[in-house]
Amino acid sequence: MTLSQKPFPEFLKDFEKTLAHLFHDHADINKLSLVRGLPADILSGIMAKNPLSVAIPSDFGGRGSIVKECLGILSAASYESLSLSLTFGINIALFLEPVSKYADEAVKKEIFDRFLKEANMGGLMITEPNYGSDALNMKTANRETENGYQIKGQKHWQGLTGMADYWLIASRKELANGELARDIDFFICDISKDKQKIVVEELFDNPGLYLIPYGLNTVDIEVPKNYRLQPESTGIKMMLDILHRSRLQFPGMGMGFIKRMLDEAIKQCTNRIVGTSNLLALDGVQFQLARIQTAFTIASAMCAKSSKISGIAYDLATEGIQANTMKAVVTDLMQESAQLLVQLSGASGYKTTHIGGRGIMDSRPFQIFEGSNEMLYAQIADMVLRMMKKQKQTSFFDFLKDFGLTAESSTHFKKDLSFSINGSLSQRKLVDLGKIIARIVCVGYVIELEQNGFRKDLVNNCIVMVQQEVAGLMSAFHFENTVNVIEDYNSNSLWMDFA
The missing domain is CATH 2.40.110.10 (Butyryl-CoA Dehydrogenase, subunit A, domain 2)
Structure with a gap:
């Protein structure tokens, strides 16, 4: 049976078993993650399963560049190692998919053959x-x-x-x-x-x-x-198509990582006894776990949505709102989930050999590369404000309830969104507004996932948690703060002179 013929659930399960063996039986991933580079025997064992075949067209011996399969491989890898998942993400979204879509037909066969037969990589x-x-x-x-x-x-x-x-x-x-x-x-x-x-x-x-x-x-x-x-058309539009497709596939890398944070956090809180009960009995702990579980639900919804819209057949150059939303929100959730796991793990979490402690540093650059999240949030707000201006609409809620990406989800936030926007906003306000819009878009993905059969209790919990987050963001948005840094602050500011 060839790679392209093997059912994906079977292909994925075999890959997951290989990772579990290589990272836990053959070697210790907690120690491996402290060494620069992946040992050759580990890498060869992983690549022997041809995980990158998911991003190679079936005409060239691959599995067909099906987004669902690409995200599945990214998620399986990030459950064990975020570094490994990013390695695959770079290869898939930033090399193989652009080559599949834009390269001369005469050069594709050699490239894809070397990926399939010689475990080559590209960036x-x-x-x-x-x-x-x-x-x-x-x-x-x-x-x-x-x-x-x-x-x-x-x-x-x-x-x-x-x-x-x-x-x-x-x-x-x-x-x-x-x-x-x-x-x-x-x-x-x-x-x-x-x-x-x-x-x-x-x-x-x-x-x-x-x-x-x-x-x-x-x-x-x-x-x-x-x-x-x-x-x-133009090279700039090609670059936007490439980068937007990559951002729309970030949820695959985030999915496995967040699930690992959630599984480790639940295990820690179940086994850790404080007094006469475990940590699960504490209300504050329940809130922290619910935050990670909300991240799991949102990432799941993003993966489902991305599977439908980010294939190489689509032109994604104009999909800035969705691309920026998925990249910025899922990477914020990755970082928050790692921080929460470390907090719940106590002193043991503050180790580089702990999945949470290591996860903080490994997930942090995801908020920076391929466009810093602050920049992406500001762009989201700017795109929405341009549409509102074009429609001569000043009511924020009225616009969102008629906007395709937020039409269903905005009703859950009507109380907070019922205000008018007149005139331009400062950059810091654009970032706040972009965060709000992005989270409402994400709730739309979650509602769509529920309509396809995803469990309702996770969806309901997610909506409540995001409602609270949006309420906090709205408070920040409406708060007037124009404070700028005082560059020559050293003059008359040494506390010892006043003690």
Whole structure:
């Protein structure tokens, strides 16, 4: 039976068993996670199961690039190791799916064969030392040559630095006058080929995600003409489609991680005896556990929704609200769930060998990379305000009840949402408003999941918990705070002078 023929539940169960054996019987994941990089025997054992086949089209021997299967693999991996899941996420969303959708047909077979038969990996290079989220001003340049394209520049903070066999490299065309074009081009780089070697200048000492190498890369390569990705319209829209698809698949990485936090927290509170009963008897503990369980419910709903809308057949360039919502909310929930588990675990949770303590550091960068959450929330609010302005609508609730993503969920928040927005908002207010909108969108996903048969008690609990969170966010939104930092604060501010 080939990979593409094996039923996915069977394929996934076999993969989960392999991870459990490699991380708990063959080795100790708690100790492995403190070492830079994944030992070769562990990695080869994992890759022998061909987990990345889920993102390879069936015409090339893969399982067909079915989003549900991709998210299932990401979730299974993140239950055991968030680093491993991110490794797969980089390969799937930032290399294999873009290649499947935009690469020249003539280059696909060799790439997919090497992934299936030689356990190759690929990543994406966009971020530059002086241009983080400001990707449109990147300075990496490309120019056409007789044999292809020459690409020069520097990139940093690429996951799988020095480890990937392939890269997608973003750059801008060098114009005749020496300036760089506004549009973005993407090129495939195969480091096994002459003139395509990436020089790793430095490996970074990232404090979490130890298994993934990050670093500074110097690019000075020449690639064939057919290694350029072919956008359907513009390169910028292609980049948005790629990044939005990646953000829409973050819930897969969050799902397994949050479930692990929940399982560990329930086990800890069941077994930990305080006085005459366990921790579950404490009301405050019940609230903390309910927070993690709400995260589990929201992540489940996101995965179900993403499975329907984020396949490579769809153009996601205009799906900014949904992409930003899923990425920002699920990564906030990942970090909160890890923090809550550590709190519930007491002193034992404050260890790097503890899944919660390690989870705090491993999940923290998820709130930063691929767009910091504050930036994404501000963008969500800005997109909604632009739509309201276009419709000449000032009532926030009236807009949300007629907006597709919030039509059903907004009624659960009517009391808090019944106010008007007139004029522009400060950036800090946009962030607050974006958080509110994103959580209401997520409740819409949860309601949709319930309609498909998901258990009602988890849904009801989730809605109540999000209602409380939105009420708190609304309070922050309405509170007037224009305080700015006092840069020369050292003058007349030493407490010892006044004691």
